[in-house]
Amino acid sequence: MxxxxxxxxxxxxxxxxxxxxxxxxxxxxxxxxxxxxxxxxxxEHNDQIFYTCLYFIAIILLNVTIIGCVWLAVLHDNSKIEFVDLVVIACFITSLFALNYAIPEFYQNAFxxxxxxxxxxxxxxxxxxxxxxxxxxxxxxxxxxxxxxxxxxxxxxxxxxxxxxxxxxxxxxxxxxxxxxxxxxxxxxxxxxxxxxxxxxxxxxxxxxxxxxxxxxxxxxxxxxxxxxxxxxxxxxxxxxxxxxxxxxxxxxxxxxxxxxxxxxxxxxxxxxx
Structure with missing residues (x-):
């Protein structure tokens, strides 16, 4: 129901x-x-500290991932699309969505x-x-x-x-x-x-x-x-x-x-x- x-x-x-x-x-x-x-x-105060640290680390890792995806896309031969290109694109989009979630979670726990x-x-x-x-x-x-x-x-x-x-x-x-x-x-x-x-x-x-x-x-x-x-x-x-x-x-x-x-x-x- x-x-x-x-x-x-x-x-x-x-x-x-x-x-x-x-x-x-x-x-x-x-x-x-x-x-x-x-x-x-x-x-709870302890929970706020834990999740603030957790999402701060997540934001750093996600930014590194996004930069890495952009770097791979720039260096790769764009004349043809290969499987690795699809993986990079999927990873890039997923990281953007995850970052959109992680930043607000960091803000609301930190502040x-x-x-x-x-x-x-x-x-x-x-x-x-x-x-x-x-x-x-x-x-x-x-x-x-x-x-x-x-x-x-x-x-x-x-x-x-x-x-x-x-x-x-x-x-x-x-x-x-x-x-x-x-x-x-x-x-x-x-x-x-x-x-x-x-x-x-x-x-x-x-x-x-x-x-x-x-x-x-x-x-x-x-x-x-x-x-x-x-x-x-x-x-x-x-x-x-x-x-x-x-x-x-x-x-x-x-x-x-x-x-x-x-x-x-x-x-x-x-x-x-x-």
Whole structure:
């Protein structure tokens, strides 16, 4: 049975149901929560270091391969096409596609600071994202964005329009990822994607999704003191994880909005269009 969210994402494994879950968190990606909002990081620091190094090496090797292919093509007798020419052309094209994948992966790991926190406000039903522009599912990008390694994507979403799906990572370790499908209001037509929980063993794929769903409806299983920073450490959390990371002032203030009316007042204060 295919996903009900269209177009279906590559690697789709299953749709997730919304609603409270009784499962405990069993996860260290929750960094802070209070009665208004919670914050999850989506990238582990050690993973970022590993993948930054991995993709940096891959970029170097791919560039060497591309230069080598061009060099062979220039030196080879072009009067007739031989099998070796086809191999060089195939290698050149494959390397270009691989480089198109490796550069964004390097950028998003090297410049996704402090784990790319995602914020969920249960009083307003809003979700706030501040992440690397390359922390997404695009394949084709305008060439000029490759000259902007620190480009950011800062968005506000409605929780009601976000739906969870599980996708395969196509790895030997049977890892899965939880992705939030952002749909047009009242439909299943997908207009955006947000990575929620990358590279998770299949047995633990419900922990983060289940806790967030419980938190958003104020269910008892979502203990707001489960985070790295305790509830009364909000100032320290913001100092360590939010300040200096490019979050707009209005958005930081909106984290603690207790109603849509208060959120509207905050946006008017900062001249933010609805």
């Amino acid at each position: 295919p996903s009900k969210y269209r177009p279906q994402i590559v690697g789709w494994f299953g749709d997730l149901d919304k609603g409270p879950h009784s499962l405990p968190l069993h996860d260290d990606r929750l960094i802070y929560a209070n009665d208004n909002y919670c914050a999850f990081i989506r990238q 996704s600071r402090l784990g790319s926190p995602i914020i969920f406000n249960r009083k307003t039903g809003k979700v706030y994202v501040n992440e690397s522009y390359f922390f997404n599912f695009k394949i084709l990008r305008h060439p000029k964005v490759f000259l902007q390694p620190k480009k950011r994507r800062i968005q506000e979403y409605d929780w009601n329009d976000m739906h969870g799906v599980i996708i395969h990572n196509f790895s030997r370790n049977a890892l899965t990822s939880t992705v939030l499908m952002v749909c047009q209001p009242g439909t299943n037509q997908v207009i955006d994607h947000v990575m929620l929980d990358p590279a998770r063993p299949a047995t633990g794929r419900m922990f983060v999704w289940g806790w967030i769903n419980s938190f958003m409806v104020n269910y008892k299983s979502a203990d707001i003191d489960d985070g790295e920073y305790k509830t009364d450490e909000e100032a320290k959390f913001k100092t360590d994880m939010i300040e200096g990371e490019g979050w707009p002032e209005w958005m930081v203030e909106a984290f603690n909005a207790t109603s849509l009316e208060e959120l509207s007042t905050i946006k008017q204060k900062y001249n933010i269009k609805p």
